[in-house]
Amino acid sequence: MTAEGNGQLETLIIQSVLEELSKNGLFDSKNKQQVVNSAVQVINSAASVPITPLIPEDEETVTLPTDEIMVDNPFNLEAIRAMKKTTPARIGIGRAGARQKTVSWLRFLADHAVAKDAVFVDVSEDFLKRMNLVAVTSAAQDKEQFLTNPELGRRLSEEGVRIIKEKCSKNPQVQICVVDGLSSSAIEANIPDLLPALIQGLNSIGLKIGTPVFIKHGRVWVQDQVAKLVDAEVVISLIGERPGLGTAESLSAYMIYRPNENTVEADRTVISNIHKGGIPPAEAGAHLVDVLEQILKVKVSGVKLNQK
Amino acid sequence: MSQLNIQTITSVGIDIGTTTTQLVISRLTIENTASGTSVPRMEITAKEVIHRSKIYFTPLLDHELINSVAVANIVKTEYDAASLTPNDIDTGAVIITGETAKKDNAKSILEALAGLAGDFVVATAGANLESIYAGKGSGAAAFSSTRHQVIVNIDVGGGTSNFAVFHEGKAVDTACLNVGGHLIEFEPRSDKITYISKPAQKILTACGLTLSVNDHASMTQLRLITKTMAECVLELLNQNRLTPITQELLMTQSIRSPFSFHKVMISGGVADYVYTEIEPLSVEEVTCFGDLGPLLGWELGKKVVASGYSLEKPTETVRATVIGTGTQSVNLSGSTIHVSEQTLPLRNVIVLAPFATSENIPYQNISLPIIKAVQSLQEDGTNPYIALSIKGPQTMAFADIQALARGILEGMRDYLEEDKPLILILEDDCGKVLGQSIEALALGPIEVICIDQVVVDECDYIDIGKPLMGGRVVPVIMKTLVFNR
Numbered sequence: 051m052t053a054e055g056n057g058q059l060e061t062l063i064i065q066s067v068l069e070e071l072s073k074n075g076l077f078d079s080k081n082k083q084q085v086v087n088s089a090v091q092v093i094n095s096a097a098s099v100p101i102t103p104l105i106p107e108d109e110e111t112v113t114l115p116t117d118e119i120m121v122d123n124p125f126n127l128e129a130i131r132a133m134k135k136t137t138p139a140r141i142g143i144g145r146a147g148a149r150q151k152t153v154s155w156l157r158f159l160a161d162h163a164v165a166k167d168a169v170f171v172d173v174s175e176d177f178l179k180r181m182n183l184v185a186v187t188s189a190a191q192d193k194e195q196f197l198t199n200p201e202l203g204r205r206l207s208e209e210g211v212r213i214i215k216e217k218c219s220k221n222p223q224v225q226i227c228v229v230d231g232l233s234s235s236a237i238e239a240n241i242p243d244l245l246p247a248l249i250q251g252l253n254s255i256g257l258k259i260g261t262p263v264f265i266k267h268g269r270v271w272v273q274d275q276v277a278k279l280v281d282a283e284v285v286i287s288l289i290g291e292r293p294g295l296g297t298a299e300s301l302s303a304y305m306i307y308r309p310n311e312n313t314v315e316a317d318r319t320v321i322s323n324i325h326k327g328g329i330p331p332a333e334a335g336a337h338l339v340d341v342l343e344q345i346l347k348v349k350v351s352g353v354k355l356n357q358k
Numbered sequence: 359m360s361q362l363n364i365q366t367i368t369s370v371g372i373d374i375g376t377t378t379t380q381l382v383i384s385r386l387t388i389e390n391t392a393s394g395t396s397v398p399r400m401e402i403t404a405k406e407v408i409h410r411s412k413i414y415f416t417p418l419l420d421h422e423l424i425n426s427v428a429v430a431n432i433v434k435t436e437y438d439a440a441s442l443t444p445n446d447i448d449t450g451a452v453i454i455t456g457e458t459a460k461k462d463n464a465k466s467i468l469e470a471l472a473g474l475a476g477d478f479v480v481a482t483a484g485a486n487l488e489s490i491y492a493g494k495g496s497g498a499a500a501f502s503s504t505r506h507q508v509i510v511n512i513d514v515g516g517g518t519s520n521f522a523v524f525h526e527g528k529a530v531d532t533a534c535l536n537v538g539g540h541l542i543e544f545e546p547r548s549d550k551i552t553y554i555s556k557p558a559q560k561i562l563t564a565c566g567l568t569l570s571v572n573d574h575a576s577m578t579q580l581r582l583i584t585k586t587m588a589e590c591v592l593e594l595l596n597q598n599r600l601t602p603i604t605q606e607l608l609m610t611q612s613i614r615s616p617f618s619f620h621k622v623m624i625s626g627g628v629a630d631y632v633y634t635e636i637e638p639l640s641v642e643e644v645t646c647f648g649d650l651g652p653l654l655g656w657e658l659g660k661k662v663v664a665s666g667y668s669l670e671k672p673t674e675t676v677r678a679t680v681i682g683t684g685t686q687s688v689n690l691s692g693s694t695i696h697v698s699e700q701t702l703p704l705r706n707v708i709v710l711a712p713f714a715t716s717e718n719i720p721y722q723n724i725s726l727p728i729i730k731a732v733q734s735l736q737e738d739g740t741n742p743y744i745a746l747s748i749k750g751p752q753t754m755a756f757a758d759i760q761a762l763a764r765g766i767l768e769g770m771r772d773y774l775e776e777d778k779p780l781i782l783i784l785e786d787d788c789g790k791v792l793g794q795s796i797e798a799l800a801l802g803p804i805e806v807i808c809i810d811q812v813v814v815d816e817c818d819y820i821d822i823g824k825p826l827m828g829g830r831v832v833p834v835i836m837k838t839l840v841f842n843r
Contacts, residue, residue: 128506128526129505132506132526242755243755246756247794250798251798322395322396323395323396329397329787330787330788332754332755332759332791333754334397337397337790340790356394
């Protein structure tokens, strides 16, 4: 609220407060003008002092301990330590009465915030340039549309179709799509190490790789349209997974051999949980080469591939 | 994928000890335990002992030399009993333990067993490995991982006591003491001494006894001897300063466990007398097998409990070492990359760690330490197969993995020119991408085998067998172990 004129707004507020008080016999109205004047003076002098935040600026960033055992007087500390090693779940965090301790609660809120951010931020322009990706968008025009109308994320925008036709090489054996999906953080965290390993491996077994594209606001099915546009044998999408409270940086790879109008979900092969705490991205890149080679050899993907 | 997802192999374990010789045949199941959406992970998922031999007295030519022909006959007899032929055996290990390991027996036994014990049976020895196999066979290793408590297994056999400290299923320290039930021999069920081994002579001297062969020993004397032996064992367990006699009997370094413990398990030939309620009271009862075993077990059990340790029962006693050898000696490589079947098996591969353990390598200096380490191995004119043990790249970034690949290729250039496969032991989860990078960066075709570090922890020699599971893994057998390298 900004002061209007010579404190007219403040004067009005104070006057009305004083009127209320005198109605209830709590204020003697003969001193009214004097009280109003001194009150406005106090307010104006206070407004010229800058507002100081409650927390000093250098203490605003708080690092919460992540992997601490917080059970009081554990019966077998070794056992908790061994169990914690097997899972990223929030175990061995102790309790305060019937509830979790403050640190655990704050950690939970912080992880939730990170997960939400992963959905709502975009992959940066700078990143796309560095990775040398041809960038297109889906038919969803913004995050709101993308999140509320899944159908739009499953096909390219008209401009996207035009760009892919113009810039991408035709008839590749492997077409690579990088898709933001539900976690842009997953793209920026994993692609720099995954993509070069994948490309190196595909090159070393002599496969023809298409021009890698990035699809903003894309979902898994958008890969079918890309594959048809460039006439790819197999298309692989590296797509950000829905963030969880464990990690917001998890990536999945969906692969399908020659998708067409009869394609169903069971035709896709998936490798999931790619992030630094799961399958390390560079290692995943090398493994995906084996999977793609296998798909090209038997000319099917998904459940049918497992049955071969 | 069109790949085999389950396979069973048959493994034989043969334990030739000071007193007894035993054999077990087990069936190991190998499976891909990873889900379909993950990188395949081959693991041994089941170990079933399908045949246990009788317990034979180790056939000896004299007190030093094993009768290897008679050992081979035992093996033949037991195969017949199990209705198996040597062709049915895929892998296995012979462990020559206790006093017999000191003697020059390994070579003659391997020769006698050639062609008998399958295609890929290796001889292992060394007190450290024996201690670990015993502790795995006795159930101590499993106890430590399921109960999350540190436990010490002591396998007390005829000639030696083998200590292994287990933490979360993994051996963290071992030691071996020249104390066992068969160091002094008697006419069975009599007080007449027929043989006194060298370590027993030292123990007698320490007790102030002057017994010799053909003498008759009293129960009081036997008690004094076995009490002294048990005290030596306790000294190691307590990790205190050792008395001169214990120091003399110690065959390895003493125990220096990184974890404190109060659980103890005892396996081996004398173990049955540790866990019994019936005290041997007469000389005849003590010498029922022609040795001191029963009384040593009794005294040891009493002393362990009196010193405040809690004594846990093993799942195997006299057979612990052979079961451990038969079921635990074979491991799987992890992410094997690319190797032709003709290259394998490889025997006596030296594990070489050019960098300080568990440190990530600063990548400007990869090749030089490798060159130096390889040269120091070849100084004596030999040219062995080498497995490079490396923690991993400086970070898991692709650029650092490439740098490591380049450094390894440069450091191993001379070695690789002899068309030997590049064998890597890695701690970090990067075997596939490192192997792929090496293949991409190498100038010609190259064979690469990657082995997970957990498989060959603290081991200095390995054998690598022929590929399994459609070429996706190779079996790896540890041969000798060193702690505190």
